[in-house]
Amino acid sequence: MKIVAGCDVGSLTSKAVIMRDGKIIGASIIRSKPRPKDSADAALESALKDAGISKDDIGYIIGTGYGRDKIGFVDEVVSEITCHGKGARWLLPSVETVIDIGGQDCKTVKIDADGQVVKFTANDKCASGTGRFLEVMAKVLGISVDDLGKLSLKAKSPITLASTCTVWAQADVIKYINSGVSIEDIGAGINTAMAARVAILVNSLKPKGDILMTGGVAKNVGVVSTLEKLLGVKIKKARKADPQIAGAIGAALLSLEKVNGKKS
Amino acid sequence: MIVAGCDIGSLTAKAVIMENSKILSSSVIRAQTKPSDSANQVMAKALKNAGLAMKDIGYVVGTGYGRELIPFVKSVESEISCHAKGAWHIMPSARMVIDIGGQDAKATRMNANGAVARYIYNDKCASGTGRFLEVMAEALEVPLEEMGAMGAKSKEKLSISNQCVIFAETEVVSLVNEGKESADIINALHHSLAKRVAALARSIDVEQDVVMTGGVAKNSGVFNALSEALNIKMKSLDGVDPQIIGALGAALYAQEKAARQ
């Protein structure tokens, strides 16, 4: 029996995926704890419970994500860029370009038919193109990140955020709240600002083929739909699983390849 | 005539009530979401402290980033002018004030009459402001008020290098993960902030005496680190809460304007 797992310890959330014969039998997403090791343990435990198996049943585990070097139980670590590529391919076999926006940064990855990374770019200049930006803004608006995305759908005239610095943008948002602008218009403005920054990064990679978004921000419909507008293409939806766990899926798939001895 | 100054900042709201250049009472509260609420509440508190009612106040000047939204003011003044005026009133030997609030950091130079000679704001980044400390305090789960004292216990020298507040927060989190002591991290944060602000002050020429105002002045760690970075002894506004200096300056403006009326 080939049971494998992948564990993705991100800055905001930690994810674990357990697979048997290439099918997900258990998955989890938890809020990251201060210590990456604890996050990994908790995520794996929760996924094991979901799958109803014990840790000893797992043949191979690959760790990924920003805290990957601190996970206690993994056999190997692989970068999240590679894992998201793999995971995305599994979620949607036709995908050629992956946009992964997590809490810490934003990456665009071009992959081949194997899910192998051909090229990638990553933003690291400023927090404003990352999920963290949305978190900070959601907090100011007093809503959850889950709801932030939906605000765009109801907006009438979205605000324009002038500042790219997350902390300043926060101040701008407070100003708008105080001057009575509707929360929908503010939310939409936030999502648009985010999408605009991401679009430049994506375009710099000259995306082609089907595009899939992974990472937590893929669940923000406001960002996704604005990004579609800016890129002029439809972004495909992942139906097989939550796009936020794409990295963990990729790690599990790489584990599977490992136990199958496909790669050195 | 009794006058007042009201300073609505991003984190706190401050009010000072004054008669014949004497402070009758003052108050500091956490800012509410709506600046007008902050203003009403902070004013009510100050009035209560002084045993006065709003009708007793002849003139109110507003300042701070929410100044345009204060319902009861007669006129407004910029924070630059107010902090300079307030600081100079307390300490006429002051030639420079360094005000670090929640939103920005400013250095202002004054001439012998207390008039503003030059001023400068922090660059286009929040890393030199009080907000920086707020975010870090939250990440470290330490109350803002205790940061100064905690930082003083530092033994190991660390450094925080990231410019972006959000990324610096991650840097702090990794230091925690590496098992570094909070005291050491806090001390590093104070120095990092102080160095940024020192560059600001220096670029318009530092002239003694230098005083510090704004909420961050209450943080002894930043105060000392800034003195060190500037290589001078900054003066403390003994006895007066540095956080109310903006409101005090506004009250002084109110006095002047009322006299001119």
Place this chain on the structure above:
Amino acid sequence: MRPEMREYNYDWMMGSLLNVAAKVPHGTPKETELTYRYIPYFKSGLSALINVGPPGIQFLSLVAKYYENILTAREQGKKIAATTFCNTPAILYAMDIVPATFEILTAIGCLVWKRGMFDYMDYCCEVGMPETSCSSQRGALGAALAELSEKIDFVICDTPGVCDTNANAFAFASVYMDKPFYQLNYPSTIGDGRSQKYHIDDYKEMIRFIEEHSGKKLDYDRLKEVLREIDKQDAMIADMEDMLMLRPTPIPPIFNVMLYAARFCFSGHPEYTKLLEVMVDTARKRAAAGIPGLSAGKEKLRAFMCYIDHYTVDMNFYNFFEERGIAHTGSILTRNFRDNNKYVETLPGNTYGVDTSSPDAMLDSIAQMNARLPMVRSIRGPYDRNGMWLEESLACAKLYQADCVIYNGTPGCRNTWGMVKPFARDMEKQGFPTHIMYDDAFDDRVEAWDATRERLDEFFHVRGLL
């Protein structure tokens, strides 16, 4: 870049817009109303131009003409050279080449479109240029890289030694579009024999380059005509400069941008002469009648822009000056450094003259003139050296009796941001309250105009100027 942006030919769109704008003042009120409805983001800018009377109207047609030249260059069998505002187009006119000056094209786009030139600026980043490079080229350059503007034939860059980010943008363009490239390079000194000689050698080399890539020989008779035109133009510019000294000055703030923008477009060309004639005429009449340049009527303050102006959104910046009663006493772009000008009296060795007596004299004249265009003249060397930025700014601020000095540029400007803090400190020591603006002259997204205005107001207020 958003896909729909790719469907419009940027040049053509801009050309049509400007063409319409140029016709507005000649239409009936009803036609005017109708046109305004179609250009909502250029409405107040356009009316501001129209309101200054014949000079504004002439200026509109000049800009339209400039665009038309680019759009019709191919039909007329002319080559297009991509170049910078630091390079005089006069030589190109003398050689029958059409200039496409990136900074001018960017500025115009910024002034007339809702989204300014943002999409094009971002496109440069999409193809790999750093987002920290200067926005003044990135606008028009983006359109060129995306192949949305008329194809250029070669690149003449005029800023190596003066501004990296500018030079770099042109070098990038030439590689990316695979077009021949020439760089005019500047030493860090001016006025000494060595650098004078260097300028002329470099300039001759450039002419050889243009000849090679355009297949046209420089015709000295035409050059003579162009220089004579410049002579006329310089005299009129000097007249305007003199009137700027009057208190109150009869020169409206907007005249400043017209003066230099038109010079960058049409130096040595009769188009510019025509405009200057109208400008001088209007200014003289105003001066004679004692009408101040500011529509507010009263001149409350005189500000000197030590660097460039602010070009985003509907000429807000100039309107702001008008509303506050602030006279604009020029910027680094305004001055031309022709010998005998007033402000050069304290800056010997920094000027050029026009001598048409021989081919060599002509070449030397135009080369030395080019070496004294804005930026390449005074920010080539350390700012506190002889004749450089500090001296120039002080000379101008004093001569035009400025009450304060304002720096405005772009975050891309390594060159000035490298030392503007010490510069401002020195200006202050000389008694000029100096304000550093932290916005981007071409990109509103860096700092919204509202915030910029607030900081300006604060400066005027806190420093007791207004």
Place this chain on the structure above:
Amino acid sequence: MNIFYDAATKVQSQSIIDWKAAGKPVVGYTCSYTPAEIFYAADILPVRLRGIETEGMEVGDTYFGPFICSFPKCILQLAGKGKFDFLDGAIITPGCDGMRRLDECWRKAGEDFQGIVPGYFYYFDVPHKAENHGMAWYIDEIRLLIKSIEDHFKVNVTDKKLTAAIKEFNKGRRLLKELEDLRSGDDVVVSGTEAFAATVAGTVMPRDEYTAELKKWISSLKKKKKSLSEDKKRLMVVGSVSDEIDLFQLIENTGKAIVVAENLCFGIRYEGNEVKEDGDPVEALAQHYLGSSVCPRMYGKYKERVNTLKERIDYSKVDGVVMQNIRFCDLHGAENALFARDLDKIGIPSLRVEREYGPHIDAGRMKLRINAFLEQISGKQQMKKTAERKAAVSA
């Protein structure tokens, strides 16, 4: 090796201390367009100025604006903190705009911090073009510099001494070429970190000592058998100015890569060719320094540079190129984009990263990118192998 490491990782290294102790002057310079041979000929120690060991940026930020590359800011910071007190002179060059403004910023800082500006402070005006008049200008500049050094330091720089200096420097250049040859083989016996440290050391050490040490070290390397490159990706580092040993260490610490080549200012970018040893020495120096157009500050020479890059990649059998640029470095930032595009066309993978200059900043982020890049390269090679195997089977 230790002597190189000491020199490469300390602003005030032992060899500088020893030199000063002998009572001889030290002159700092900021850009590799300064012919260091001149100083050698004057018995002055030329030291390339660097920004390592900075803590904080309060001095740098006081004078420079916020949108400036952190490298010159770090130099100013060190100067302000007295870390360059050992300098008797400094040469400022308009390499790029950030660097040339170091002239004003340093002098202005000197008004506020006593004694931080060396007694000899010289602006060396290097043009951006090497053709005819550009070269003539540069030759004049060199002669003016020599004259000024002679006057200030009361020395005599003769053509003979210059020629001797060129010969001595050329020895080092030949040795570095040998080092390159060693690294280009299939089995590389020296890590990129060590090799880079040795190269950087050459910019700050007394040349005789350097040449001797380098010679010793290289002959010891030649005896080494243990291959460090087995199962590792062969990388090359290019882009903005760098003297950071940490950067190389970070890459090699992944355990999956070895740096076999670089094309950096401070690295061997300049050491490639020898200076002509006959004829007029000043002209020979000028031809070498200005003529090779290795830095993007030489506008319009992109084609030459991309060709050199391709040759090096070929020669050192590079699997992938790490292109870094310091934030606000337009020159290298834009050129990296063009490099990436052109290398892509010939199937060489590259990674572009924008970063801050300075010790250990953003190490985590950098590590992630390097790792992902290495995974990308191995996947690519894996595929190539599979394809080859398949082709072999079907044949």
